[in-house]
Amino acid sequence: MSHELPKTYDPxxxxxxxxEYWVREKLFSVETPQPGSAEASPPIFxxxxxxxxxxxxxxxxxxxxxxxxxxxxRWRRMRxxxxxxxxxxxxxxxxxxxxxxxxxxxxGKSRQQLGREAFVQRVWEWKKHYGGAIQAQMKRLxxxxxxxxxxxxxxxxxxxxxxxxxxxxxxxxxxxxxxxxVNWCPRCMTAISDLEVVHEDTLGKLYQIKYPLADxxxxxxxxxxxRPETMLGDTAVAVNPKDKxxxxxxxxxxxxxxxxxxxxIIADDFADPQFGSGAVKVTPAHDPNDFQIGLRHNLxxxxxxxxxxxxxxxxxxxxxxxxxxxxxxxxRDLEERGLLAGxxxxxHAIGKCDRCKTIVEPRLSTxxxxxxxxxxxxxxxxxxxxxxxxxxxxxxxxxFEWMRNIHDWCISRQLWWGxxxxxxxxxxxxxxxxxxxxAKCAKCGSAKLTQDADVLDxxxxxxxxxxxxxxxxxxxxxxxxxxxxTLLITGFxxxxxxxxxxxMLGCHFMAGHPQGSVPFQNVYIHALVRDADRQKMSxxxxxxxxxxxxxxxxxTDAVRFTLASMASPGTDIAFSEGRTEGYxxxxxxxxxxxxxxxxxxxxASGVRPGNAAAxxxxxxxxxxWIFSRFYRVAGEVNExxxxxxxxxAANSVYKFFWGEFCDWYLELIKPRLxxxxxxxxxxxxxxxxxxxxxxxxLSPFMPFITEEVWQAMYEGQPPAKSIALVxxxxxxxxxxxxxxxxxxxxxxxxxxxxxxxxxxxxxxxxVKTPVKIHxxxxxxxxxxxxxxxxxxxxxxxxxxxxxxxxxxxxxxxxTPKFEAALVYERKVDVATERERLNRELTRAEAQFAxxxxxxxxxxxxxxxxxxxxxxxxxxxxxxxxxSEKIRRALENLG
RNA sequence: GGGCGGUUAGCUCAGCUGGUUAGAGCGCCUGCCUUACAAGCAGGAGGUCCACGGUUCGAGUCCGUGACCGCCCACCA
Numbered sequence: 001m002s003h004e005l006p007k008t009y010d011p012x013x014x015x016x017x018x019x020e021y022w023v024r025e026k027l028f029s030v031e032t033p034q035p036g037s038a039e040a041s042p043p044i045f046x047x048x049x050x051x052x053x054x055x056x057x058x059x060x061x062x063x064x065x066x067x068x069x070x071x072x073x074r075w076r077r078m079r080x081x082x083x084x085x086x087x088x089x090x091x092x093x094x095x096x097x098x099x100x101x102x103x104x105x106x107x108g109k110s111r112q113q114l115g116r117e118a119f120v121q122r123v124w125e126w127k128k129h130y131g132g133a134i135q136a137q138m139k140r141l142x143x144x145x146x147x148x149x150x151x152x153x154x155x156x157x158x159x160x161x162x163x164x165x166x167x168x169x170x171x172x173x174x175x176x177x178x179x180x181x182v183n184w185c186p187r188c189m190t191a192i193s194d195l196e197v198v199h200e201d202t203l204g205k206l207y208q209i210k211y212p213l214a215d216x217x218x219x220x221x222x223x224x225x226x227r228p229e230t231m232l233g234d235t236a237v238a239v240n241p242k243d244k245x246x247x248x249x250x251x252x253x254x255x256x257x258x259x260x261x262x263x264x265i266i267a268d269d270f271a272d273p274q275f276g277s278g279a280v281k282v283t284p285a286h287d288p289n290d291f292q293i294g295l296r297h298n299l300x301x302x303x304x305x306x307x308x309x310x311x312x313x314x315x316x317x318x319x320x321x322x323x324x325x326x327x328x329x330x331x332r333d334l335e336e337r338g339l340l341a342g343x344x345x346x347x348h349a350i351g352k353c354d355r356c357k358t359i360v361e362p363r364l365s366t367x368x369x370x371x372x373x374x375x376x377x378x379x380x381x382x383x384x385x386x387x388x389x390x391x392x393x394x395x396x397x398x399x400f401e402w403m404r405n406i407h408d409w410c411i412s413r414q415l416w417w418g419x420x421x422x423x424x425x426x427x428x429x430x431x432x433x434x435x436x437x438x439a440k441c442a443k444c445g446s447a448k449l450t451q452d453a454d455v456l457d458x459x460x461x462x463x464x465x466x467x468x469x470x471x472x473x474x475x476x477x478x479x480x481x482x483x484x485x486t487l488l489i490t491g492f493x494x495x496x497x498x499x500x501x502x503x504m505l506g507c508h509f510m511a512g513h514p515q516g517s518v519p520f521q522n523v524y525i526h527a528l529v530r531d532a533d534r535q536k537m538s539x540x541x542x543x544x545x546x547x548x549x550x551x552x553x554x555x556t557d558a559v560r561f562t563l564a565s566m567a568s569p570g571t572d573i574a575f576s577e578g579r580t581e582g583y584x585x586x587x588x589x590x591x592x593x594x595x596x597x598x599x600x601x602x603x604a605s606g607v608r609p610g611n612a613a614a615x616x617x618x619x620x621x622x623x624x625w626i627f628s629r630f631y632r633v634a635g636e637v638n639e640x641x642x643x644x645x646x647x648x649a650a651n652s653v654y655k656f657f658w659g660e661f662c663d664w665y666l667e668l669i670k671p672r673l674x675x676x677x678x679x680x681x682x683x684x685x686x687x688x689x690x691x692x693x694x695x696x697x698l699s700p701f702m703p704f705i706t707e708e709v710w711q712a713m714y715e716g717q718p719p720a721k722s723i724a725l726v727x728x729x730x731x732x733x734x735x736x737x738x739x740x741x742x743x744x745x746x747x748x749x750x751x752x753x754x755x756x757x758x759x760x761x762x763x764x765x766x767v768k769t770p771v772k773i774h775x776x777x778x779x780x781x782x783x784x785x786x787x788x789x790x791x792x793x794x795x796x797x798x799x800x801x802x803x804x805x806x807x808x809x810x811x812x813x814x815t816p817k818f819e820a821a822l823v824y825e826r827k828v829d830v831a832t833e834r835e836r837l838n839r840e841l842t843r844a845e846a847q848f849a850x851x852x853x854x855x856x857x858x859x860x861x862x863x864x865x866x867x868x869x870x871x872x873x874x875x876x877x878x879x880x881x882x883s884e885k886i887r888r889a890l891e892n893l894g
Numbered sequence: 895g896g897g898c899g900g901u902u903a904g905c906u907c908a909g910c911u912g913g914u915u916a917g918a919g920c921g922c923c924u925g926c927c928u929u930a931c932a933a934g935c936a937g938g939a940g941g942u943c944c945a946c947g948g949u950u951c952g953a954g955u956c957c958g959u960g961a962c963c964g965c966c967c968a969c970c971a
Contacts, residue, residue, distance in 0.1 A: 288969040596930030860951035
C-alpha cells in the first residue's frame with residue numbers, strides 16, 4: 001500500500017472532509033464521568049463558547065475567538081484533560097426581533113398587526129430557517145465543540161432556569177419594580193440598560209433662556225440648557241443654597257415661558273454656581289439628575305413625550321411634534337418673545353441606542369431592576385481574592401473600575417421576543433411574582449390576572465449560562481463535574497455586558513458550590529481584529545473581511561495560524577492577507593515535507609513511525625540535535641499556551657518546522673535515506689517519528705492538514721481515530737542535548753559562512769569542481785567527525801573540506817568559533833572581497849574598543865554580575881583574534 | 895471629566911525579570927527550476943527603538959515630562 005497525497009496542497013478538499021468526519025464520529029462529545037468510577041478521573045477542562053446571536057454570521061472576531069478556544073481546547077485534550085467545550089446560541093432579543101420585523105415589513109406587515117403570539121411564533125420559524133448559519137460555519141472551521149450538548153438560550157430548560165433566578169432574586173429583594181428615569185430608545189420603543197447606550201461626542205448648542213419672575217415679569221432668571229424642548233416639562237428652577245446672588249429668590253415663583261405655568265425657585269446642591277448663570281431648570285420626567293432633584297423637593301413629574309419621543313398632550317400647543325421639531329418651534333417662540341438670551345457652541349456627549357443609533361431619550365417609566373450593589377460586592381471580592389484571574393491582568397483594573405461605579409440594572413424590555421417576566425398583574429394593583437401563573441390574586445382573589453408584558457434583557461439570561469447549561473436548578477452531576485468552567489475566552493467589548501454579569505450572578509447563585517462559586521477561573525480577553533490598515537471593520541465602511549472567504553482562499557489552517565501568530569496580548573490584530581499567504585505557504589511546506597517522507601516510506605516498506613530509537617541510540621550529531629530541538633520547542637510551546645501566548649507558541653513551532661526541521665534536518669538526512677540497507681531504514685524511522693511528533697505539536701494550530709498527513713502515515717490503521725486524540729508532545733529532559741545543539745550551531749554557522757562567501761565572491765555556482773574549504777583547527781575535528789552529514793550540503797554546494805592550509809586564500813569568514821577559508825584558484829572579485837574585509841575589520845575594531853572601554857571601567861567591574869564581565873572579556877579576546885585574522889586574510893588577498 | 899493602551903526595519907508586529915552584535919513575516923535586491931516544495935532554495939540591503947530629562951557600571955526595556963495616535967468609562971445643565 002502506498003501513501004496517497006496529491007502533488008498539490010488543496011486545503012479546500014481536505015478540510016471539508018475532516019470537518020465532517022469530526023462531527024460525524026462525535027470525536028469531541030463528552031460523557032459526564034460518574035462518581036466512583038474505577039479509573040482515576042482525568043482533570044477537567046471546561047470552556048463555554050460565548051454564544052453568538054442566532055441572527056449572527058461568523059465574522060473575524062468570532063474566528064479569532066474560536067481559533068483561540070480551539071487551540072486551547074485541542075491542546076488540553078491532547079494533554080490528557082477531559083475537555084468540554086460547550087456551544088450554543090443566544091436568542092438576542094432586540095437584534096432578532098428587529099430582523100424579523102424587517103422581514104415582516106417587506107411583506108407590508110407589522111408585528112402589531114400580527115399580534116404577540118403570532119409574532120413570537122414567526123420568530124421561532126425564522127430561527128428554524130436562518131438561525132443555524134453560524135453553527136454551520138463553526139463546523140466548517142473545525143471547532144472541536146461538543147455538538148451533542150448544543151443549547152439555545154430560549155430552550156425550555158434554560159428558560160425555566162431563567163424564571164427560577166428571577167423569582168429567587170425577587171424573593172431576596174434583589175429585583176424590584178419602580179418608576180424611574182431609564183434610557184429609552186424611541187425607535188425600538190423599549191427601555192435599554194446603561195451599557196446599551198453609546199456616547200458620542202457632538203458639538204451641540206447651549207441655549208440660555210430667560211424665565212421671568214412671577215411677581216415681577218421685568219426680571220428674569222437665566223437658565224442654560226442643551227435641550228430647550230424639555231422646558232415644557234419644567235417644574236422648578238434650582239439654584240445653589242450657598243449662592244449669594246439668588247439667596248433672596250429661593251421660594252419665589254417663576255412664570256414658565258410658553259407654558260404659562262408657575263414653577264418654584266428651589267435651593268439644591270446640584271446647581272453649580274460656576275456653570276452659566278448658576279440657575280438650572282429642573283425637568284424631573286426627562287433628566288436623571290432632575291429626577292433626583294424632583295424627589296428631594298417633591299416636585300411634580302410632568303412627562304411631555306410619548307414612547308416615540310413625540311410631544312404629548314402635556315406639551316400644550318406643541319403636542320404631536322417630534323422632539324426635534326418641538327425644539328425648533330420652542331426656540332422660535334422664545335426668540336419671538338425675546339426670551340432667548342444666548343446661544344453658544346457646546347461640546348457634549350450624546351447618548352445613542354447601541355442597536356439602532358437613535359438618540360436615546362431619558363424617560364420616566366416603570367421598569368424592573370436588579371439591585372446590583374450586593375451582587376457587585378461579591379463579584380469584586382471574587383476577583384480580589386484571585387478566584388478569577390484575568391489575562392492580560394490589566395483587564396482586572398477595568399473590571400474593578402466599572403464594578404465600583406455600577407448602577408442598578410434595568411432588566412425589563414418592551415419587546416416580545418425573549419423571556420417573559422414571571423409577574424402577574426391584577427386589576428386591584430397587586431403584582432405577583434411566581435414561577436407559574438397563579439390561579440387568583442393573593443390580595444383580592446380575582447382570577448383575572450395578566451402576565452407582565454415585558455421580557456428580560458438578553459444579557460440577564462446569558463449571564464446565567466455558566467450554571468444553567470449544566471441543568472441548574474436541578475442538582476445535576478454535570479454541575480458537580482463541570483462547574484466552575486475553567487476558562488472564558490472573549491473580547492473586551494462584552495466585558496461588562498456579559499463577563500461581569502456572569503461573575504455577579506454566578507457568585508450569587510452558586511455560592512457554596514464545593515469547587516467554588518465563580519462561573520470561571522480564568523478569563524482571557526483578546527483584542528479586536530481590524531483590517532490591514534488598522535481600521536475597525538464595519539459594514540458601513542465596507543472593509544469587513546469575511547472569514548469564510550479568506551478561509552476558502554487560503555485554507556482554514558492558514559487563517560487560524562495567522563490569527564494565532566498575531567494574537568499578542570494587548571494589541572489589536574491588523575489582519576493582512578499577506579500574512580495569511582505566508583502561512584498557506586507554511587501549510588504547503590508541511591504538505592511537501594510529508595510527500596518527501598512518504599516517498600521514502602513507500603520505497604522502504606515496513607517502516608512505521610514510532611519504532612525509533614532511545615536518546616542513547618542516536619549516534620549522529622544531527623539526530624541528537626533535532627531531537628533535542630524538538631523537545632525543547634515542545635516545552636516552549638506548552639509554556640506559551642499555558643500563558644495564552646498564542647503568538648509565541650505559533651512562532652516557535654513555525655520556526656522549528658520550517659527553519660530547523662525542513663531547512664536543515666531534511667537536507668542533512670537525504671544522503672542517509674538514499675543509502676541502502678539498515679542505515680536508510682533507521683534514518684527513515686527517525687524521520688517519520690519526528691514528523692509524527694511535529695504533526696502532533698502543530699495539530700491544535702492546524703488541525704486539518706495535520707489530520708490529513710497523520711492519517712495518511714498509518715495507511716488506514718492509525719493508533720487513534722484522530723490526531724486530536726493522541727498525546728501532545730512535552731519537554732522531556734532525557735532528549736535534551738546541549739552539546740549537540742552547540743556543535744550543530746557551529747556547523748550551521750560554518751555552512752552559512754561558506755555560502756555567504758561564495759555568493760559575495762560570485763563563484764560561479766555551476767562549476768563542477770568543488771570549491772575547497774579549509775576549516776581551522778578548532779572545528780576541523782567537528783567537520784571531520786561529521787563529514788558524512790556534511791556531504792549532502794557539500795555536494796549541493798560543491799564544496800570540499802580540505803585539511804591542508806593552502807597559501808593562496810581567496811576569501812575568509814571568521815567567527816569567534818572558527819575561521820573558514822575559501823581556497824579558490826580561479827577568478828574572484830578581489831576588490832569586493834577587500835572592501836568587505838575592511839568593513840568587517842572596522843566593525844570588529846570598533847566593537848573591541850567599546851568593550852575595552854567598558855572593561856576599564858571600575859564601576860562596571862565591581863557592580864556588574866560576574867558572568868556578564870566574563871562574557872565581555874571572552875568576547876574582547878575573540879574580537880582581537882578576529883581582527884588579526886582579517887588582517888592576515890587581507891594580506892593573503894595580495 | 896476619569897481611566898487604559900500604543901509609538902521599534904518600507905508594511906504588520908515580537909522583544910519575558912534592564913546585560914555582550916534589537917528579531918520575525920511580508921515587501922525589496924542578487925543568484926538558483928539543487929529529483930518534497932518557485933506557495934520553493936541560497937545570499938543580501940534596510941533600524942539615531944517618538945522627543946527630552948532622570949535612575950543605573952549599563953536603558954528599546956525602569957521613572958518623569960511632553961508630542962502624536964487609539965480605546966474604554968462618565969446622569970453636571
